[in-house]
Structure formats: C-alpha cells, structure tokens
Amino acid sequence: MSYAVKEIFKTLQGEGAHAGRPAVFCRFSGCNLGCTFCDTDYAGVDGTDGGRYDSAGDLVAAIERVWDGPSARRFVVLTGGEPLLQVDAGLVARLHERAFEVAVETNGTLHAPLGIDWICVSPKSRDGLKLRAGNELKLVYPQAEVPPEAFADLAFDRFSLQPMDGPALAENTARAVAYCLAHPRWQLSLQTHKYLGIR
Numbered sequence: 001m002s003y004a005v006k007e008i009f010k011t012l013q014g015e016g017a018h019a020g021r022p023a024v025f026c027r028f029s030g031c032n033l034g035c036t037f038c039d040t041d042y043a044g045v046d047g048t049d050g051g052r053y054d055s056a057g058d059l060v061a062a063i064e065r066v067w068d069g070p071s072a073r074r075f076v077v078l079t080g081g082e083p084l085l086q087v088d089a090g091l092v093a094r095l096h097e098r099a100f101e102v103a104v105e106t107n108g109t110l111h112a113p114l115g116i117d118w119i120c121v122s123p124k125s126r127d128g129l130k131l132r133a134g135n136e137l138k139l140v141y142p143q144a145e146v147p148p149e150a151f152a153d154l155a156f157d158r159f160s161l162q163p164m165d166g167p168a169l170a171e172n173t174a175r176a177v178a179y180c181l182a183h184p185r186w187q188l189s190l191q192t193h194k195y196l197g198i199r
Helices: 056-067 087-099 169-182 192-198
Strands: 003-013 022-028 052-054 074-080 100-106 118-121 133-143 156-162 186-188
Touching: 003 056, 003 192, 022 056, 052 056, 056 074, 056 087, 056 100, 087 100, 133 169, 156 169, 169 186
Parallel strands: 022 074, 074 100, 100 118, 118 133, 133 156, 156 186
Antiparallel strands: 003 022, 003 052
C-alpha cells in the first residue's frame, strides 16, 4: 500500500492527554468530512517531508529520521485530515518494530486497525460514528449540532473539551470552562502549541 502524506514534523503534542510530550506528527493527506471550522491544511503532499510513500517501511523510515533522537519514549501521532483513510495494520506493526508508541487522531467515522496504542476520537457529528470506544474523546466546543451530552454513553477513558479556535475563542474558552466545572467528567483541553507559537 502507498501513503499520501501532507507533512511530517517533530514538536510537542499541543492538546489532549499527551499535551507537552515530544512527538512526531505524520499528517496524512485527505479527509472524508468537510468541517467548516477545521484549522488544519491537509490537502496535497507539499509540506515538510510530505510526499507519496510507496510502502510502510519507507514511511516509517521517514518518521524515524524526523524523530532524530533517543530510542526511548518514541511517540508518533498519525493525524490528518482523516488518517484512518490510509493507516493500516502493516504501518502500525512497522512503527512498533521501530519502538514507536502509536497514537491516532481521528473523526471516528472509520474503524481503526488493531494495535494502535492511543486512540483519540474528535467527533464532528453524532451520525456515522464508528469508533465508540477508545482512550480519549476530544470534542471541539461548542458545536451546535454536537453537544457533549450526545457522547455521554460512550466508552472512553478520558473526555476532553477543547474550545473552538477562531474569532470567538475567548468566549468559547469561557463556555468550555463553565461546562467542565458543571460536568466533572470533562477536562479542558487547550491548544497549547498555539499559545507557544510552535507547530
């Protein structure tokens, strides 16, 4: 299988349960949704270390080059767009062979291959959600059609509420804080990479 990748880069994970952890981000090209509030450029293969990789081995070699550090605590975040359009069990296995812990950030509309170490679902709709269990459910808030209550019965270890970026960020943050205070199951997730000015 070949893989279309927008970019590969090393940074600190900026949001959710792993915020602050060094990670290589592998951003796959393409998405199956058209969210009006998406803050990520996932079109094409023209980013840093982006391109078409002919095999899982080629892509893992590129991820390993970008990691360029100790072999302990290697962490890769497979993201997009929608990574599960392309991520398969062979890629996950090859990453494990090279001692990477594998996380995926997905909209949850596609099933995930076995073996992923951390599954973070960020739903954009109540409909079509196939991944109804995982490590973290991270909801961008507020979304008029997608209230947090819609996901209360799902089997996730952690529920994160992330203020929607944009002109209303301050208001959205205040609303997210108030919601978390009133509903302690939810934890606030901030996009710390934006505050720090890193990718």
